[in-house]
Amino acid sequence: MASIELDIWRGEWGLASIDLECLKVLTYMKFIGVPVKVREVSNPFFTPKGTLPVVRDGRKVLTNFEEVVDYLKTLHYSTDLHLNTKQAAEASAFTQYLKDKLYPAYQYCWWVDEKNYGDLTRPTYAKALQLPFNFYYPSRYQNAAKDMIEALFGEHADLREIERTAFLEAEKCLKTLSDRLGESEYFFGNRPTSFDAVVFAYLAPLVKAPFPNPTLANHVKAINNLSRFVARISQKNFRNVTDEYNKQNAKKKSAGTQSESEIANFPNQTRNKILAALFAAIAMTGFAVANGMFQDMKEFQHSQDYSEMFENEEDN
Amino acid sequence: MLKEYANKILDFLINVICAATRKCMKLMVNYNCHPLIPHQRRYTQEPWPDNVKLFQPYEVEQILLPDNASCLAVQAFLKMCNLPFEVEMRWNAEFMSPSGRVPFIKCGAFVVPELESIAQFAANKGVTLTSKLSSEERAEMRAYMSLITNVLVNAELYISWLDQETFNAVTKVRNSSVYPWPLGWIQTRSKRAAVVKRLKALHWHDKTLDQVLADVEQCCNSLSQRLGDKEFFFGTPTELDALVFGHVFTIITTRLPCRRLADTVSKCTSLVSLAKRIDERYFKRP
Numbered sequence: 195m196a197s198i199e200l201d202i203w204r205g206e207w208g209l210a211s212i213d214l215e216c217l218k219v220l221t222y223m224k225f226i227g228v229p230v231k232v233r234e235v236s237n238p239f240f241t242p243k244g245t246l247p248v249v250r251d252g253r254k255v256l257t258n259f260e261e262v263v264d265y266l267k268t269l270h271y272s273t274d275l276h277l278n279t280k281q282a283a284e285a286s287a288f289t290q291y292l293k294d295k296l297y298p299a300y301q302y303c304w305w306v307d308e309k310n311y312g313d314l315t316r317p318t319y320a321k322a323l324q325l326p327f328n329f330y331y332p333s334r335y336q337n338a339a340k341d342m343i344e345a346l347f348g349e350h351a352d353l354r355e356i357e358r359t360a361f362l363e364a365e366k367c368l369k370t371l372s373d374r375l376g377e378s379e380y381f382f383g384n385r386p387t388s389f390d391a392v393v394f395a396y397l398a399p400l401v402k403a404p405f406p407n408p409t410l411a412n413h414v415k416a417i418n419n420l421s422r423f424v425a426r427i428s429q430k431n432f433r434n435v436t437d438e439y440n441k442q443n444a445k446k447k448s449a450g451t452q453s454e455s456e457i458a459n460f461p462n463q464t465r466n467k468i469l470a471a472l473f474a475a476i477a478m479t480g481f482a483v484a485n486g487m488f489q490d491m492k493e494f495q496h497s498q499d500y501s502e503m504f505e506n507e508e509d510n
Numbered sequence: 511m512l513k514e515y516a517n518k519i520l521d522f523l524i525n526v527i528c529a530a531t532r533k534c535m536k537l538m539v540n541y542n543c544h545p546l547i548p549h550q551r552r553y554t555q556e557p558w559p560d561n562v563k564l565f566q567p568y569e570v571e572q573i574l575l576p577d578n579a580s581c582l583a584v585q586a587f588l589k590m591c592n593l594p595f596e597v598e599m600r601w602n603a604e605f606m607s608p609s610g611r612v613p614f615i616k617c618g619a620f621v622v623p624e625l626e627s628i629a630q631f632a633a634n635k636g637v638t639l640t641s642k643l644s645s646e647e648r649a650e651m652r653a654y655m656s657l658i659t660n661v662l663v664n665a666e667l668y669i670s671w672l673d674q675e676t677f678n679a680v681t682k683v684r685n686s687s688v689y690p691w692p693l694g695w696i697q698t699r700s701k702r703a704a705v706v707k708r709l710k711a712l713h714w715h716d717k718t719l720d721q722v723l724a725d726v727e728q729c730c731n732s733l734s735q736r737l738g739d740k741e742f743f744f745g746t747p748t749e750l751d752a753l754v755f756g757h758v759f760t761i762i763t764t765r766l767p768c769r770r771l772a773d774t775v776s777k778c779t780s781l782v783s784l785a786k787r788i789d790e791r792y793f794k795r796p
Contacts, residue, residue, distance in 0.1 A: 282732075283735040284736070286732050287732055290653070291653035291656035291657065293660060345707055346711070366652075370648075374650075
């Protein structure tokens with residue numbers, strides 16, 4: 195049973211993983227308590243679909259949340275056994291509802307919004323990826339998200355219109371979720387289900403990640419019972435991750451944050467400096483060669499007359 | 511390789527021609543319409559006018575499975591609300607619609623497309639079917655409507671446009687029947703490309719027919735479990751019943767070369783009897 199391996203994107207800001215699908219699978223596994231080896235992978239090149247998460251159990255390879263839930267059910271690990279058929283139907287309907295209304299807004303917020311993508315998403319994924327791939331994968335994911343947004347909201351020509359419509363739908367969806375949760379601990383009674391894992395995976399990044407353009411994040415934070423839901427699950431299931439993040443935060447605050455944040459924003463400062471110096475050196479050498487200065491230098495070495503060299507320079 | 515390039519160039523030319531055609535068709539609309547602007551709330555306080563028209567493509571020769579389902583759902587909704595309307599069939603209905611999708615209603619100076627917006631529009635005028643529902647039930651209703659939009663609509667699009675048999679025998683013929691020859695071929699090609707793009711973005715393009723039908727079966731099971739043996743989903747007829755009626759009735763009564771979708775849906779007897787009940791009550795002439 196300990197042969198189940200899970201490869202996920204690394205975590206940040208007190209989250210176990212920055213990616214939605216990874217967080218869904220990880221939260222579900224934490225709910226069930228199945229023994230699993232979690233690995234933070236920095237290279238999705240060798241995965242079947244080029245995305246994470248990937249769950250491996252012996253020969254079996256699974257890549258999305260629904261497959262993982264079904265597979266764990268066959269191993270008799272499931273949180274949904276206490277749901278009757280009506281609740282199970284409701285859970286599947288609500289999952290589709292989230293996918294229909296909240297997922298487009300989530301993708302827009304992460305990938306399509308220029309400010310968020312440039313300042314938050316791309317640096318985070320670049321940090322998580324190895325060198326050659328951090329140019330390729332973030333833009334690939336961005337293109338996929340842009341295609342989806344265009345397919346769903348194609349009739350609006352203006353990006354701001356799309357943002358407005360998507361966020362309006364998401365707001366309604368969040369309000370509906372909040373109404374459904376009410377004051378109870380989880381969505382279906384007081385035991386967590388796969389649906390709770392899905393909702394947590396959507397909401398936690400929105401609550402915890404520091405978006406430059408925080409419209410959607412503010413909507414979520416404004417809803418009290420949803421924020422409490424996220425905090426509660428974080429506390430119960432991801433305590434070591436949140437504690438580590440809080441410790442790091444406290445250290446940063448005492449050690450001076452400026453250099454840390456700069457290094458976080460520009461992870462390759464040394465590399466950039468060396469490349470710049472090399473480029474400048476090559477450019478200057480090329481210019482010198484083009485102007486025939488090395489010829490002059492050679493002649494100067496042979497000639498003993500200092501003033502002769504200056505005469506030649508003036509001629510040029 | 512050469513074939514790929516040829517296809518790409520062809521698609522680009524077709525896109526240009528279609529954009530031009532669409533512009534011409536928009537000019538051929540024979541009256542002035544303004545799409546509903548949200549801040550013009552004072553206009554929506556007027557009561558429902560008498561000359562509301564519902565626009566859809568021609569029912570006998572042109573309309574396709576997904577559009578037929580949406581149109582029937584909207585008609586059922588309006589009948590449930592007791593709002594009078596007339597059905598007008600136009601060959602260019604989808605181009606006249608502000609969102610590009612049918613059906614749409616023309617209500618005074620406003621043009622409102624698709625069931626959700628029409629339900630909102632009616633609610634602004636004080637006509638709603640969900641007044642007796644609690645907020646939780648309304649949340650559930652919206653969730654189930656999303657389920658149908660995500661699963662049944664995409665399945666219908668898949669069967670109509672991606673299943674080769676159905677596409678060649680039914681969709682191509684019906685879609686191009688209202689245009690003169692070269693335009694019909696171009697229009698169908700461009701519409702198919704748009705549908706393929708949409709299904710690819712929603713990850714439905716790579717599914718096999720069996721996977722699509724499995725999703726449909728799961729969706730129908732969820733719906734029939736929620737319905738149980740009640741008369742309607744929430745006691746009184748709501749837009750969810752109208753939507754379920756529109757899709758289920760269309761799927762079981764449309765004759766396609768591929769019978770499997772109709773068979774999958776007919777297995778859920780409670781949904782079929784709901785559809786028949788709504789048909790009896792609202793669509794049969796006395």
